[in-house]
Amino acid sequence: MCDFAADLRAPTPSAAAEMVSRPDADWQEEVRGWGERLAEAVIDFVEEKKRRLGDLAGSYVFREPGKMVEMSSQRVDELAVQLMRGLESGWRLRRQYVESLLGRWSALRPERRLRELSLRVRAAMDRLRAMGPEETLRRGYALVQSTDGKLVRKAESARRCGDLVLRFADGKLPVQVKGGRE
Known part of the structure; x- marks a missing residue:
């Protein structure tokens, strides 16, 4: 506004503000126009709803x-x-x-076929059980695990862990690694 006051030679900043803003009459005219358009829109809406209601009332169903x-x-x-x-x-x-x-x-002859398949499944289950860790433990082996239960497979891993658990067929035994050969 200071530039405006300087460029147009407005005597005061208030006079410059009056030059920049629209007069109240313009604002009032714009608001009145909005009101008229709103009133027309409401009238059009009501007329359309009346027309549709009349169409429905005259339909075959009614x-x-x-x-x-x-x-x-x-x-x-x-x-x-x-x-x-x-x-x-x-x-x-x-x-x-x-x-x-x-x-x-x-x-x-599904009964015979079912019986044969059942025997084959049992045999496969027995083979799987024989290869499982529990059977391996029963044969005299032990599993080496870290204290959090992870399987330790190498000596280097055992040296790094320090505290271990040996799992046998009949229970567990905590052990501590104190050193060892490379």
């Missing part, structure tokens, strides 16, 4: 509701008949399918 109910009732009856036919047909097809599956099932 003029003859009994016919709409009757037509809907007929359609429900038709759909019920179609549904019953479809269900009967579906049940018949499913029954035939199940009967054919049962015939094929009995031809496969």
Whole structure:
């Protein structure tokens, strides 16, 4: 505003502020315009809603509701008949399918096959159990673990840990590494 006062030769900063801002009448005119546009928008909105309400009131549904109910009732009856036919047909097809599956099932002799597979699974489980850590411990070996339960696989790791736990088949034993050869 100081520059404005200097450039236009306004006598005071207040006079410069008056030159920069719009007069109150301009602001009042703009607010009045906004009010008019808002009033028009409200009137248009109300008129549109009245028109739509009139359209709905004149529609077939409101003029003859009994016919709409009757037509809907007929359609429900038709759909019920179609549904019953479809269900009967579906049940018949499913029954035939199940009967054919049962015939094929009995031809496969599933009991014998299941028994054979069960024996194979048991044998595989026994082999896995024999290779597991518990069986290894029962054969006289021990597992070396750090105090937090991690497996120690190398001597260097054992030297770094210091405190260890030896796990045997019948329990655990804490040990401390005091040194060792490289």
